[in-house]
Amino acid sequence: MRIIVKTVEETQAIAGLLAKNIQPGDTILLNGDLGAGKTTFTQGFAKALGIQRPLKSPTFTLVREYQTMRFPLYHLDVYRLGEEGGADELGLEDYFGREGVALIEWPAFIADLLPQDVVSVTLERVLHDETNQQRVIDISGSGPRSQSIVAAMEK
Ligand SMILES: Nc1ncnc2c1ncn2[C@@H]1O[C@H](COP(=O)(O)OP(=O)(O)OP(=O)(O)O)[C@@H](O)[C@H]1O
Numbered sequence: 001m002r003i004i005v006k007t008v009e010e011t012q013a014i015a016g017l018l019a020k021n022i023q024p025g026d027t028i029l030l031n032g033d034l035g036a037g038k039t040t041f042t043q044g045f046a047k048a049l050g051i052q053r054p055l056k057s058p059t060f061t062l063v064r065e066y067q068t069m070r071f072p073l074y075h076l077d078v079y080r081l082g083e084e085g086g087a088d089e090l091g092l093e094d095y096f097g098r099e100g101v102a103l104i105e106w107p108a109f110i111a112d113l114l115p116q117d118v119v120s121v122t123l124e125r126v127l128h129d130e131t132n133q134q135r136v137i138d139i140s141g142s143g144p145r146s147q148s149i150v151a152a153m154e155k
């Protein structure tokens, strides 16, 4: 699934649509450069689940946990591990595939710890976009569960 959005609000609406189709145990990878909109996307996802307070980026803490009506939401940003390494001893895999839903910024830095069946979201700036607000958002699934989520979003 590929969408071109023109504003933050549109990015967050797509995130909200994903949130509507999510269940406990699902894992979402957020790819894209610095400032592409991964945290902004997560904010829209959280809002759609009824989390009102603003999300803080967990760059230094690696993980922030939020409570929704249905399940805990784990927002991970593992950018820091790209330089420091040492991801294997942190037990981060406990956040994946269990009772909660995890969204992970910079998932490539913990590639060995990730589940097989994940939703991958990639945000990319549009070249020569003078508003600086356009993004191409790609969403795909790597297994049966995640592919069914993407199919439900496309409907
Ligand atoms: N359509 C859009 N979607 C998402 N963000 C947008 C859009 N248009 C403009 N922006 C702006 O781009 C910035 C995206 O920052 P954000 O923190 O979400 O990026 P990030 O991918 O999480 O970066 P980092 O890798 O540093 O964590 C914000 O300032 C946001 O307001």
Ligand SMILES: [Mg+2]
Pocket: 038, 039, 040, 057, 077, 105
């Ligand atoms: Mg971020």
